[in-house]
Amino acid sequence: MKRVSSFGNVDLLFEGGIVLSSIREVARLAKVSPATVSRVMNGTAAVAPETRKRVLAAIEETGFIPNEVARSLFKKSAKTIGLIIPSIRNPYFTQLAGIIDELAGKEGYRIFLCNVGGDLEKEKAAIQMLVAMNADGVILASGNQEIQSFLSGCPIPVVALDMMVSAEVVEACVYCDYYQGGRLAMEHLLECGCQNIVCIRGPQKIFSARQRYEGYRDVCRERGIPEQTVDCDYDFLSGLAMTEKLLECYPQVDGIIASNDIVAISIYKILHKKNITVPDRIQLIGFDGIDLSELMSPELTTVCQPIEDMAKTALDVVVRQKENFEKETEYILPVSLAIRETTKRRGREQ
C-alpha cells in the first residue's frame, strides 16, 4: 500500500512519489560508474554530454534521491546548523528561529532546532548531538552562561546569541545593548511622569536580564531614586505570579518595567483583571519587541531588539567563519524604544 514496489532489481514507483535507490543502481542503469553519477549530480567534474544525458535519464527513471547521511559522513558536513533555544513556547525565540531558518535556507543550510528548556544537561546533550551529527555550527541562544566551560574544544564553530560568552570558546557573540535598553525603559517611564517605578527583573544569571537591570539601576542611582525590584523568570507563568506579588509589595506602583514582552503581557492580564487601568493608573513597558507586543490591545510600549539583524549576524558568523580573517568577536546591536499605548507620552519614535 505504501511500500515501494520492486521492479526487477530497481525500485521504481510511477505515481510521482518518493523512492529509495542507490547511486550504484543508477550507475548500472546508465551503464556508467557511480563516480560518474556523482559527478553529474554535483557538477564536480566534466562529463560528456552524451553520458550526462544517460545518467540524468537514469536518475529520472529511478527517482533517485541521494542519501544525505552517506554524503554527510564523507563530507564531514551535514549542511546543518544547530539552533539552541531555551523555549520554543516563547515567541521571541520562535520569531528568531523563523528568521534564521529562512536565511539559512537561502545559504543552503538546514536549521536543527534544539529546545533545551533551561536545562544544562539537555543543553550539553544537544551540543554533543550536533557534533555527532556533523552539524556545521551552532547558534547558541540558551541564555545559560554555565554552558561556557563545556564549550572549550568544541570542534564546530559556536556563536553565542543574546548572551555573552568568552571569545576563547565561541566564534563570536551577538547581542544587543541591553544596558542601554534598561536605561531607555526607565528614562521613558520617568518622562511619562511615573513616580513609583518597579522593575521586574529577569533571572540574573541571564546576561540580558542582568544588563537590563543594571541600566535601570544606574538611572535610579543617578537620579537618587530608590530601587524597587521583583525577580521573575522569562515566561508568562512566572509573570502572572510575580505581578500578584508586586502589587502586594508595592501597592503605590505607577510604572512597571517588565523583564520581557511576554511577561509584560501577563502583567497586563493581571492588571486588567483587577481593573487597574493602563496606562492611566499604571504604565507598562516591556523588552524584545516581538510581534505580539504590537498585536496585543493596548499595544505594548517596549524596547525593541533588531531581531532580524541579530539573526542575520549570527548566521553570517557561523556560515562564514572559515573565511573570516580579521574577525570581530563581539557584535553589539542597538535597541530602540517603541512608544505605544501602555505608556502615556506620545513620542517621536514609532
Next chain:
Amino acid sequence: MKRVSSFGNVDLLFEGGIVLSSIREVARLAKVSPATVSRVMNGTAAVAPETRKRVLAAIEETGFIPNEVARSLFKKSAKTIGLIIPSIRNPYFTQLAGIIDELAGKEGYRIFLCNVGGDLEKEKAAIQMLVAMNADGVILASGNQEIQSFLSGCPIPVVALDMMVSAEVVEACVYCDYYQGGRLAMEHLLECGCQNIVCIRGPQKIFSARQRYEGYRDVCRERGIPEQTVDCDYDFLSGLAMTEKLLECYPQVDGIIASNDIVAISIYKILHKKNITVPDRIQLIGFDGIDLSELMSPELTTVCQPIEDMAKTALDVVVRQKENFEKETEYILPVSLAIRETTKRRGREQ
C-alpha cells in the same frame, strides 16, 4: 584557540569539552578491535569485564562521541522524526511542536522541525530531505491537502496531523472534530444572544477551516439564519485586514467566529482600536485553545483542541507503526468549549 589539540595520534582535550575521535582510535588505545568497542557501547554482546573496563577507560580518555551519521548510515535510521508545520510563528504549532519534542525525547527520538510556510514545493523538499536523512517518520501538519499525491510510495511512515489524508498514503490521520467545533462556536454565540453573526473562515483548502465552516453553515441552515462569511488566512496579518473588511461589509455584526485564536486576537485588536466593546457590542469566539487565548485580556472564549492528546497520538502512531497489527487509520479527538470573557454567557465549562 578553539580547535582540538592533537596529542600523539589521539585527539585529546582535557578541559571537559568535546572531542572528535573515532572508534578505531579508542580501539587502538584499549588494545581491542572496533567491534569490541561497539559492543561495549551498545551492550549488543557479552564482553569480558576486564576488557570492558579497558574500553571504558579509553572512551573516557579520548572523550569519544560516536558519530551519529555513521551509525545512521548503517542502521538506516537516524532516530529522528520530521515535523512539518506551516508556520513556526503560529503559537498553535509551536505549542504542538514543544509537546511532541518532549514526548519524542522520552522515546529516544529527535524532532526535526520543518517550517514550510504553506509552500508546496518547500513541503515536498522537506519530505525528500527527511527521507534522504534516514528519518524514521514524518508528522505532517502542514494543512496542505495537495501534498497527498506526492506521498504515495514514501518509504517512511507519515502520519497526518490536523488534516485528512487518504489512508492509502499515510499511516494514519489524527485530527479533531472540527465540524462539531464549528457548530459549538455558532451555537454558543446564538445562546449568548447574538443576532448578527459573521463567520471568518480560514482557507477552505485547509481541512480544519472547511470543517469548522461547515459546522457553522449547518447550524445556520437548521435555524434558517442567512450565512455571513468573510475569508481569511490563519495568520494575524490577514486577520487584521479581514476585520476591517468585515466591519465594512457587515456594520451590524454583533458576533464573530474567528478562523482561529491568533486571528481572534487580531480581530480583537481592531475592535479595541475602534472602541467597539467586546463582548458588549460584539462577541468573539476563536478556535484552537492556545495558551495565548487565556493570556490575552480579555480572555478569549474559544473552542479548544486537545493539543496534548493530538501530539501524543500522532507520535505514538509514528513510533509504533511497525508493531501495529490492527491499526486504526483515523483518530478523531473531541473539542471542548472554553467560555471566557469575549462572550456574554457565564457557562458551566471552564
Next chain:
DNA sequence: CCAAAGGATGAAACCCGTTTCATTACTTTA
C-alpha cells in the same frame, strides 16, 4: 609523426559505526 597535454571515465579507497562470521580458548557432557 610523435610527444605532451587535456578530457572522460572507472576502480578502489574513504568516511566510521555495526554486524556477521570465523577463530580461539576453555568448559561441559558423554
Next chain:
DNA sequence: TAAAGTAATGAAACGGGTTTCATCCTTTGG
C-alpha cells in the same frame, strides 16, 4: 578423554555518496 558446546574477540564486509588516482583516448604543438 574425545566430542560438543559456549564465551570472547577480531577480521572483514557493509551502508552509500565522494574523491583520488590511474587509465585510456583524443587533441594539439613541435
